[in-house]
Amino acid sequence: GAVVSQHPSWVICKSGTSVKIECRSLDFQATTMFWYRQFPKQSLMLMATSNEGSKATYEQGVEKDKFLINHASLTLSTLTVTSAHPEDSSFYICSARGGAANYGYTFGSGTRLTVV
Amino acid sequence: GESVGLHLPTLSVQEGDNSIINCAYSNSASDYFIWYKQESGKGPQFIIDIRSNMDKRQGQRVTVLLNKTVKHLSLQIAATQPGDSAVYFCAENEGDSWGKLQFGAGTQVVVTP
Numbered sequence: 001g002a003v004v005s006q007h008p009s010w011v012i013c014k015s016g017t018s019v020k021i022e023c024r025s026l027d028f029q030a031t032t033m034f035w036y037r038q039f040p041k042q043s044l045m046l047m048a049t050s051n052e053g054s055k056a057t058y059e060q061g062v063e064k065d066k067f068l069i070n071h072a073s074l075t076l077s078t079l080t081v082t083s084a085h086p087e088d089s090s091f092y093i094c095s096a097r098g099g100a101a102n103y104g105y106t107f108g109s110g111t112r113l114t115v116v
Numbered sequence: 117g118e119s120v121g122l123h124l125p126t127l128s129v130q131e132g133d134n135s136i137i138n139c140a141y142s143n144s145a146s147d148y149f150i151w152y153k154q155e156s157g158k159g160p161q162f163i164i165d166i167r168s169n170m171d172k173r174q175g176q177r178v179t180v181l182l183n184k185t186v187k188h189l190s191l192q193i194a195a196t197q198p199g200d201s202a203v204y205f206c207a208e209n210e211g212d213s214w215g216k217l218q219f220g221a222g223t224q225v226v227v228t229p
Contacts, residue, residue, distance in 0.1 A: 006159070032214060041124050043205060044160070044219040057214065093159050097215055105150070105217055107159040 001027050004096045006108025013084055013115055021079045021111045023094030028106075029074035030096035035067070038091040038110075050077050084115040124203060126224040135193040139206035139220045144187065148209035150217070151180055151191045153202045160205060163191070193225075201227045 003026040013019050023033055032051050036044040048064075050056040050071035058064045066088075068080040077096075081088055094108040129135045141149070147168040152160035166173045166180045166189075173180050179192040189206050206220040 034216065036219075041224075043222050046216060046218060049214045049216055051214075091157075095217070104162070104165065105215075107152075107161075109159045110157070112157065 002098070002104075002106045003027055004030075004094065004106045004108045006094050006111055008111060009109060010112040011114070013113070015085055015115055016083055018080055018082045019084055019113060021081075021092055021094075021113075023077045023079070023096065023108050025075045025096045025098065025106070028096075028098040030077070030098055031074065032097045033071055033077040034095040034097070034105075035069060035077075035079050036093045036095065038093060040091075044093060047079075081113065084113070086115045089113055089115045124222050124224045126226060128226045128228060129196050131198060131227050131229050132195055135191075135196045135200070135225060137191045137193075137204050137223045137225065139189040139191075139223075141187050141189060141206070141208045141220065143208060143210045143218075144184075145211045146208040147211045149180070149182060149189055150207045150209075151178070151189075152205045152207060152219075153200075154205060154222075155202045160207075163204075196225075196227050198227050198229070201225055 005024045007022045035047045038044045047062045048056045048058045050069045052071050052074050056069035071077040091110050093110045095105050150165040151163040154160045164175045164178050164180050171182050177194045181190045203222045203224050205222045207217045
């Protein structure tokens with residue numbers, strides 16, 4: 001149990017376009033989802049925390065208008081990178097946390113975004 | 117965890133030897149810690165966790181030690197295997213209501229034959 005599906009696994013887009021990444025909890029309801037960004041050979045940096053039905057909480061330094069997060073249901077959160085630029089190229093990873101005590105943090109498989 | 121943005125330190129270990137990976141955390145309010153393994157191009161994979169009311173926890177071939185006095189966490193891997201080659205991260209739950217996990221800098225483990 002406790003599977004998180006992240007889609008797409010990789011995407012290439014042109015500068016100035018927007019890209020949407022989906023994160024789904026397949027077998028549990030995720031009251032809270034987290035979005036991380038990871039540059040090559042670096043750690044995961046928390047970008048934002050999203051709760052179902054409410055606005056996301058962004059970490060300091062993360063532009064909320066650039067990284068739009070929507071957590072419309074208990075099983076789906078989306079991250080949209082708007083007006084993407086090459087410096088947004090990174091590995092984006094979501095994590096979901098369910099309400100049951102035995103569900104800790106479950107991570108998606110990540111999305112490799114390349115902006116050209 | 118330790119400062120993010122730094123390049124990963126590397127631990128080279130011979131197959132069959134024990135590995136010890138260290139992590140310093142910064143927030144004394146953190147009450148829950150997790151070790152993750154990350155292979156290239158994949159998301160983090162849970163290894164073992166420990167709560168702040170414990171100082172040691174054992175799993176299959178892995179042991180986590182927590183020293184709250186010096187805010188230090190370690191992961192010991194017994195009889196390291198080639199499949200253990202990966203990047204290892206410690207993560208801390210800082211005890212806030214969201215349950216946010218902050219990751220340490222990570223250590224690249226390379227298992228040599």
